[in-house]
Amino acid sequence: MEPALKKVVLLAGGVGGARMAEGLMRALPDRALTVIVNVGDDDTFYGLLVCPDIDTILYTLSDRIDRGQGWGVANDTVNGLNVLRDLGAPVWMKLGDADFGLHIWRNWRMSQGASLSEVTEECASRFGITARILPATDDPVRTRLMTEKGLLDFQNWFVGERCQPAVREIRYAGAEEASASPQALAAISDADLIVFAPSNPLLSLEPLLSVKALREAVAASHAPRIGVSPLIGGKAVKGPLDKLLADLGQPGGAAGVAARYKGLIDGFLVDSGDFNDIVAIEAGGIKVHATDILMRDPPGAERLARELVGFAPTLGTRA
Amino acid sequence: MEPALKKVVLLAGGVGGARMAEGLMRALPDRALTVIVNVGDDDTFYGLLVCPDIDTILYTLSDRIDRGQGWGVANDTVNGLNVLRDLGAPVWMKLGDADFGLHIWRNWRMSQGASLSEVTEECASRFGITARILPATDDPVRTRLMTEKGLLDFQNWFVGERCQPAVREIRYAGAEEASASPQALAAISDADLIVFAPSNPLLSLEPLLSVKALREAVAASHAPRIGVSPLIGGKAVKGPLDKLLADLGQPGGAAGVAARYKGLIDGFLVDSGDFNDIVAIEAGGIKVHATDILMRDPPGAERLARELVGFAPTLGTRA
Numbered sequence: 001m002e003p004a005l006k007k008v009v010l011l012a013g014g015v016g017g018a019r020m021a022e023g024l025m026r027a028l029p030d031r032a033l034t035v036i037v038n039v040g041d042d043d044t045f046y047g048l049l050v051c052p053d054i055d056t057i058l059y060t061l062s063d064r065i066d067r068g069q070g071w072g073v074a075n076d077t078v079n080g081l082n083v084l085r086d087l088g089a090p091v092w093m094k095l096g097d098a099d100f101g102l103h104i105w106r107n108w109r110m111s112q113g114a115s116l117s118e119v120t121e122e123c124a125s126r127f128g129i130t131a132r133i134l135p136a137t138d139d140p141v142r143t144r145l146m147t148e149k150g151l152l153d154f155q156n157w158f159v160g161e162r163c164q165p166a167v168r169e170i171r172y173a174g175a176e177e178a179s180a181s182p183q184a185l186a187a188i189s190d191a192d193l194i195v196f197a198p199s200n201p202l203l204s205l206e207p208l209l210s211v212k213a214l215r216e217a218v219a220a221s222h223a224p225r226i227g228v229s230p231l232i233g234g235k236a237v238k239g240p241l242d243k244l245l246a247d248l249g250q251p252g253g254a255a256g257v258a259a260r261y262k263g264l265i266d267g268f269l270v271d272s273g274d275f276n277d278i279v280a281i282e283a284g285g286i287k288v289h290a291t292d293i294l295m296r297d298p299p300g301a302e303r304l305a306r307e308l309v310g311f312a313p314t315l316g317t318r319a
Numbered sequence: 320m321e322p323a324l325k326k327v328v329l330l331a332g333g334v335g336g337a338r339m340a341e342g343l344m345r346a347l348p349d350r351a352l353t354v355i356v357n358v359g360d361d362d363t364f365y366g367l368l369v370c371p372d373i374d375t376i377l378y379t380l381s382d383r384i385d386r387g388q389g390w391g392v393a394n395d396t397v398n399g400l401n402v403l404r405d406l407g408a409p410v411w412m413k414l415g416d417a418d419f420g421l422h423i424w425r426n427w428r429m430s431q432g433a434s435l436s437e438v439t440e441e442c443a444s445r446f447g448i449t450a451r452i453l454p455a456t457d458d459p460v461r462t463r464l465m466t467e468k469g470l471l472d473f474q475n476w477f478v479g480e481r482c483q484p485a486v487r488e489i490r491y492a493g494a495e496e497a498s499a500s501p502q503a504l505a506a507i508s509d510a511d512l513i514v515f516a517p518s519n520p521l522l523s524l525e526p527l528l529s530v531k532a533l534r535e536a537v538a539a540s541h542a543p544r545i546g547v548s549p550l551i552g553g554k555a556v557k558g559p560l561d562k563l564l565a566d567l568g569q570p571g572g573a574a575g576v577a578a579r580y581k582g583l584i585d586g587f588l589v590d591s592g593d594f595n596d597i598v599a600i601e602a603g604g605i606k607v608h609a610t611d612i613l614m615r616d617p618p619g620a621e622r623l624a625r626e627l628v629g630f631a632p633t634l635g636t637r638a
Contacts, residue, residue, distance in 0.1 A: 046423045046424060046426075046427040047423075047426060047427040047430050048423065048427075073398075076398060077396045077398055077416060079392075079395060079396055079415070079416035079417040079420065080399065080416045080417060080419045080420035080423065081420065082417070082420065083417050083420025083421055083424070084420050084423065084424055086445055086446065087420075087421070087424045087441075087442060087445050088445055089424055089427075096398070097396060097398035097399045097416035097419070098398040098399060098401070098402050100399045100416070100419055100420075100423065101398065101399035101400065101401065101402025101403050101406075101419075102402055102406070104365045104366070104367065104399065104403065104419065104423070105365060105402070105403055105406045105408055107365075107366060108365040108366040108367075108408075111366050122406075123406060126405060126406045126407055127405065
């Protein structure tokens, strides 16, 4: 039996990130997990900053999540949004009433001078979450998509347009100027395992890694670094990744995703059925653990997390 | 049959103000009614401006009101407030989810540069209200109470402390510096009838009349000006008026209220049972219409409004 890992960092965004976080939280000792979260999906609605990736992780780890849809609060109502509709406001972004409670609180605390990192940690603590949750940066980084319908903000394309307009190019506005969260940098340099969640690389992990100091810290880490494929049989478990890669003319499949992380990961969890990907990834110098990577429910996520933790020591550490 | 009144102004605040507004809206031709509303109860919660008197009138006239309690939206939920409680925020002010929708929208529009008057008119229009609703001023006027527990903001005393701490003095902070709404001033000078709602004089109408230009416009009007007693048998229909007058050592009863409006009203509607008040008020030079002044439901409010409108021509106009 390996000694338990005490400092695990998960890089995460989206529903896949939240499910992996839940699996790791269940598999690891209390307070061993730090989740560093993408902020590229953040946007402002009616003057309120909304952080969908942070919120999905907060709701998932506090068991508030609507498990059917993977985001939002279970059994939430939409009385506030209905009034906003009556008042003529655009309401394509589905914000529930409990959701609004969090957004109101976050904006209130930030108007008093708290940083996004501070309010996120405060919320996690109030929600009784035993993992640490850190935004990648306290500065705005915004994913924008140049599409056949023009340049769209992420949520506008993702929710408003249901991912339909073909994408020509993706930009992470603000990433060059953004400072990495110092707590996130410290967590990466202290980590004894770094995990890349099965999140969308283009929309979740690359906006996060586009903050230069974060990418450099991951590249410089001596800890084993393991990714989990977001694709099974070339198809996204959830979300538009396969379509996006095709739109952009970029390599698909688990091997395509692993190649994007070259120099940043040492191992990759791939679905057992993806033979060709497994061969290609190992040929590229990344070790593969092949298994059933679909997280159907929290026990399934925990099972995958335990396999991932067991895979880590086989990768050794780098000089 | 008198010709219908075309320009009626109601000075209003609180639940009594909203009920009188509803009665007048039903009794008068469409668009004949302008309600000028107290803003002294307004306060900021979690960074959001909340305008309880304006909102109660908006909800009542759009038939959204919770008729059981007289304020708030019928069948509203409190999922947002429950999250704010979980996050450690003070939640003694009962703000429902539909309520939050309006507050979010108002703050968003005002952050874009709209005035309180503009957002109030926009909301009334979106809610399908055929009366005009105007805040007394776009500037902050805040009712504060010097109590046995120190100086309290209005909502803190009214909701947070349930009106319990004895009141020594009432202040309308900001009233001296506040500019009257130009639209409200124009409505008063154009009015062919001015009505003082059966609102709390200390907490609703006097903060409104403490804006000097508004008081002067009412004093200068040639139209008949009619008040409605908020007290029946010396007791408030709703709210703390009788207790407040006693705390402050000021005259109670319908006659006590009528005397506060001396020089501003020509007639007063008093409950038929309040014989002594009727005699005292008429002795003071204010004509009385004695009737059943309790507005039990919207048809009852309409009946009272029709009596009030019928009483107006008997008062004549002043030189």
